[in-house]
Each structure stands twice: as structure tokens, then as C-alpha cells.
Amino acid sequence: MLNGPIGRTLWGMTWPMIFGIATLISFNVVDTFFISLLGTEELAAIGFTFPVTFTVISLTIGLGIGTSAVIARKLGADQDQEARHVGSSALWLSALLVGTLALLGWVFADPIFSMLGASSDIQLLIKDYMNIWYAGAVLLVIPMIGNSIMRASGDTKTPSLIMALGGLMNAVLDPLLIFGLGPFPAMGMQGAALASVIAWAVGFTLIIYLLVKKRRLIDPLPPSFKEFITSTRKLLTIGLPAAGANMLTPIALGILTAIVATHGAPAVAAFGAGARLESIASIVILALSMTLPPFISQNFGAGKIGRVQEAYKTALKFVLLLQAMMYLVMLAMLPVIQAAFAREEAVAQVLAYFVIIMPLGYGVQGCIILTNSAFNALHHPIQALLLSIVRLFVMFVPLSWLGNQLGGLVGLFIGGVIANVLTALISYRWFMRLTDAERGSVEAAERAKALATASSKEGEGRYGA
Incomplete structure (x- = not known):
């Protein structure tokens, strides 16, 4: 990472993550497809769960960013034992925070989903899904943090395989548990949630075995409570602002969902399906957001700021070109997308608006996401948080709301694209x-070091003379 060709090195780190994320997200879209077969209300219910589930996932992503940054720096300084302590503390801290958040979500489910605009009938479907989801949330967070530990050690292939396995299991279990195929009972929305929890449990078992037993990258427990507190402070210095930045997205998504809900359940159903499609279109962006930071962190630690800037520019150019191609692919596949997710003409129409307009901004949105990750990699989490605030609450939400006021859903989507361009x-x-x-700063430090060395040698020469 410090001396190899930048483009080739980034690609070598990124392609395994593309595979893992693509598999996982693809099966999540399959999950949406199976739920859509239950009906428009069930699909709308899943749309309402997005802001809540994404809040938990965003917290985990933020903690993963902090974990990766701290551990990578420790490993780079040959402090392997301290890296093990940080990894152990990261898993326990993440489980504690996500468990608490899931409990709060379960207790305040009614006011949360009422505020999002869900009707009483749809709230019943939401509870069928979310009660099981909340119960298994900790099983989701541990594999995600464990994967961050592995990426910090330079292994991107194993995390991708674990993600792919989880997605595959979820896709296989979905039809069995949702519709009651073979010996399984038909559980509907509960079956969809249970399929996810079972897949998470398998990932949990695998990651603990790999980290503790096989790779010995972490200890089962931090060596002491004092060490846990010390590691927690280091993790939260980066992880908390990063988590805060990520958790702003579901808040903004919740506001947009409430705006979309004023257009009816079919609009929410289409918006939720569109969000899943966006995750597919953003696979490479997500992969780069996980592999670019370790590259930047190591080069930043080595004082190679030129390589940091070159890697950043290379990633942005690649994302812009790729997302332009992705837009054309989505346009060509619009009839297939509508056939897969729309059971009503109203849903199909909103999906058409979404696919024609929103992907125009995916490339520049990717630039923002990668910049955010790069800020965290440089240990500037506050800048990352501020960028998220600017993107979502200075640009995205206000311009989307204004677009909705002027042109309905079409205006809302156009406003979102304009916001992404300006923020990029x-x-x-x-x-x-x-x-x-x-x-x-680096050049000034190097000059000062050179002067000090020269002065030292001059002094030694005089003493010797």
C-alpha cells in the first residue's frame, strides 16, 4: 500500500469486497422481491423500516470505521498486542451500544413509526418484522465489526466471503419461511425477519471462530476494565463522529419517507424498492469506501500525502465513470424492475420516476461518500460529520422538500440530484x-528533522575535533 501502483493496489483490495457486497445486497433485493409478493402493504411496511434499521447499521458502520482506523495504526506501528485489545473492546462496545439502541427502538416503536407516517394497519406488519429484527440485532453487529478488524489487518477476501454466505443463506431461507414451503410454516413478514437473523447467527459464529481461535486477532475479553475504557475512548474518538455522520442518513431518509407517505402507500412501496435498487447501483462505492480508508491511513501515517491525493482522485474518476454506465443499465432494465417489484400501476409509475431521475446523481453521491471515508481515514472525523450535515440537512432534505412542493415526487427526486451535485x-x-x-505540515516536519540532524552531526564533528 505504501509503494505499489495506486490503481492496481486499490483494485486488488476492492474487488473481493465488491464480490461480497454485491452478493449480500443482491440477496437483500431478493428479500424485497419475496416480500413484494405478499402485497403492496407489506412492501410499504418494509419501506417504513428502512430509517430504523439503517440507523442501527449506520451506528455499526461508524464503529467499524473507528475500529479499522485504530487497529490499522496499531498494526502499522508493530503494536500487535494493543491491536488485539482494541479489537476485543470494539466487539464488546458495539454489542452494548447496538443492544441498547435495539431495545429503545422496540420500546418506542409506536411513536417512531407513527411519526414516519405509517398507518395502524401497516404498523402491525412492521411490528411482525421488527420485533424479530430487534431481537437479533447484536448478531448483525458482531460480524460487521469483525470484518472491519480483518480489513484492518489487510484481509479483504474473508470478510467478502462471510458477507456472501450470509446473503445466500438469507435468500434461501426467505421463500421457505415467508411462504411456508416444505416442512416450514408460512410466517409472512416474521419469516423474512427470521431468515435474516439465522443468517446473522451463522456469520456471528464464523467471525468469532476466525478472530479468536484461528487468526488470534483478538482476545475473548479485554485484559481489564481499565484497558476496555482506554480502548473505548480511542475507538469513539473516530467512531462516534463517524457513527453520527452515518446515522444522519436514516434521519434524512425518515424525513423523506414521511414526505413520500403524503402521496400514499404505493409511493412508499416504490420508494422503498428504489432504495434497495440504489444499494445495488452503489456496490462499488460501498466497496471503495471500505478499502480506500486503509490505503489512505497507511500512506498518511508514512507522510505520503501525494499518494493520498492521487488515490482519492483515482477513486473519484473511477466512480463517476462507472456510475454513468450504471445509469444506462438501469434505464434499459426499467421494465424488468417494474415487473419484479410493482404489483400495482401506481407503484410502477413511481418506480419509473425514481429510476429515470435518481441514478443521475449516484456518481457524485459516490464522490461525497468516498470523501467522507477519506476524512475519517485522515483522523478528521469532525470534518466527515460536518460534510454529512451539509449534504443531508443543508442540501438534500431542503432541496428535496422544495422540489416536492414545486413538482411532487418528480420534483423531490430532481431536488435530491441537484443537492448531490452541489455537495460533491x-x-x-x-x-x-x-x-x-x-x-x-509534513514537509515542515521533515525540514525541521533534517535541520536537527544536520545540527547534531555538526555538533558531533566539533566535539570529535
């Missing part, structure tokens, strides 16, 4: 200014 321009200039400043 801001994020690029912000990152380049920050790294230019870092480059100046």
Missing part, C-alpha cells in the same frame, strides 16, 4: 485544501 463540488475542494495543509 464542496466536498472535493474541502478534501484537497485539507490534504494540502497536511502536506505542508
Whole structure:
């Protein structure tokens, strides 16, 4: 990562993650497909769960960013034992925080989903799904944090295989538990949630075995409560702002869902399906957001700011080109998408609006996501948090709301695209200014070191004389 060709190195780290994320997300879309067969209300119910489930996942992603950054720095400094302690603390901290968040979500389910605009009938379907989801949330977080530990050690292939296995299991179990095929009872929405929890449990077992027994990357427990607190502070210094930045997304998504809900259940159903499609279109972006930070962190630690900037620019160019191609693919597949997810003409129409407009902004949205990850990799989590605030609450939500006021759902989607374009321009200039400043600091430190060395040698020469 410090000396190899930048493009080739990034690709070598990223392609295994693309495979894993693609498999996982593809099976999540299959999950949506099976739920859509139950009816429009069931599909709408899943749409309402997005802001809540994504809140938990966003917290986990933020903690994973902190975990990866701290452990990678420890390993780079040959502090292997301390890295093991940090990894152990990260798993226990994540389980504690996510468990607490899931409990709060379960207790306050009624006011949360009422605020999002779900009707009483749809709330019953939501509870069928979310009660099981909340119960298994900790089984979701441990594999995600465990994968971050492995990526920090340089292994991106194993996490991708674990993600792929979980997605495959979920896709196989979905029809069995939702519709009651073979010896299984028909559980409907509960079956969809149970399939996910079973898949998470398998991932949990695998990751604990690999981390503790086979790879010995972590200890089962932190060596002491004092060490746990010390590691927790380090993790939260980066992880908490990163988690906060990620958790802003479901808040914004919740606001947009409430706006979309004013257009009826079919609109929410289509919006939820569109969000799943967006996750497929963003697979490479998500993979790069996991592999670019370790590359940046190591080069930043080595003082190679030029490689940091070059890697950042290379990733942005690649994402913009790829997402332009992805837009054309989604347009061509629009009839297939409508046939797969729309059971009513109203749902099909909103899906058409979504696919024609929203993917226009996926490339620049990817630039924002990668900039956010790069800020965290440079140990500037506050800048990442501020960028998320600007993107979502200065640009995205206000412009989407304004678009809805002027042109309904079509205007809402157009407003979102405009917001992403403006924020991408801001994020690029912000990152380049920050790294230019870092480059100046590194060069100043090197000059000071050179002067000190020269002075020391001069002094030794005089003493010798």
C-alpha cells in the first residue's frame, strides 16, 4: 500500500469486497422481491423500516470505521498486542451500544413509526418484522465489526466471503419461511425477519471462530476494565463522529419517507424498492469506501500525502465513470424492475420516476461518500460529520422538500440530484485544501528533522575535533 501502483493496489483490495457486497445486497433485493409478493402493504411496511434499521447499521458502520482506523495504526506501528485489545473492546462496545439502541427502538416503536407516517394497519406488519429484527440485532453487529478488524489487518477476501454466505443463506431461507414451503410454516413478514437473523447467527459464529481461535486477532475479553475504557475512548474518538455522520442518513431518509407517505402507500412501496435498487447501483462505492480508508491511513501515517491525493482522485474518476454506465443499465432494465417489484400501476409509475431521475446523481453521491471515508481515514472525523450535515440537512432534505412542493415526487427526486451535485463540488475542494495543509505540515516536519540532524552531526564533528 505504501509503494505499489495506486490503481492496481486499490483494485486488488476492492474487488473481493465488491464480490461480497454485491452478493449480500443482491440477496437483500431478493428479500424485497419475496416480500413484494405478499402485497403492496407489506412492501410499504418494509419501506417504513428502512430509517430504523439503517440507523442501527449506520451506528455499526461508524464503529467499524473507528475500529479499522485504530487497529490499522496499531498494526502499522508493530503494536500487535494493543491491536488485539482494541479489537476485543470494539466487539464488546458495539454489542452494548447496538443492544441498547435495539431495545429503545422496540420500546418506542409506536411513536417512531407513527411519526414516519405509517398507518395502524401497516404498523402491525412492521411490528411482525421488527420485533424479530430487534431481537437479533447484536448478531448483525458482531460480524460487521469483525470484518472491519480483518480489513484492518489487510484481509479483504474473508470478510467478502462471510458477507456472501450470509446473503445466500438469507435468500434461501426467505421463500421457505415467508411462504411456508416444505416442512416450514408460512410466517409472512416474521419469516423474512427470521431468515435474516439465522443468517446473522451463522456469520456471528464464523467471525468469532476466525478472530479468536484461528487468526488470534483478538482476545475473548479485554485484559481489564481499565484497558476496555482506554480502548473505548480511542475507538469513539473516530467512531462516534463517524457513527453520527452515518446515522444522519436514516434521519434524512425518515424525513423523506414521511414526505413520500403524503402521496400514499404505493409511493412508499416504490420508494422503498428504489432504495434497495440504489444499494445495488452503489456496490462499488460501498466497496471503495471500505478499502480506500486503509490505503489512505497507511500512506498518511508514512507522510505520503501525494499518494493520498492521487488515490482519492483515482477513486473519484473511477466512480463517476462507472456510475454513468450504471445509469444506462438501469434505464434499459426499467421494465424488468417494474415487473419484479410493482404489483400495482401506481407503484410502477413511481418506480419509473425514481429510476429515470435518481441514478443521475449516484456518481457524485459516490464522490461525497468516498470523501467522507477519506476524512475519517485522515483522523478528521469532525470534518466527515460536518460534510454529512451539509449534504443531508443543508442540501438534500431542503432541496428535496422544495422540489416536492414545486413538482411532487418528480420534483423531490430532481431536488435530491441537484443537492448531490452541489455537495460533491464542496466536498472535493474541502478534501484537497485539507490534504494540502497536511502536506505542508509534513514537509515542515521533515525540514525541521533534517535541520536537527544536520545540527547534531555538526555538533558531533566539533566535539570529535
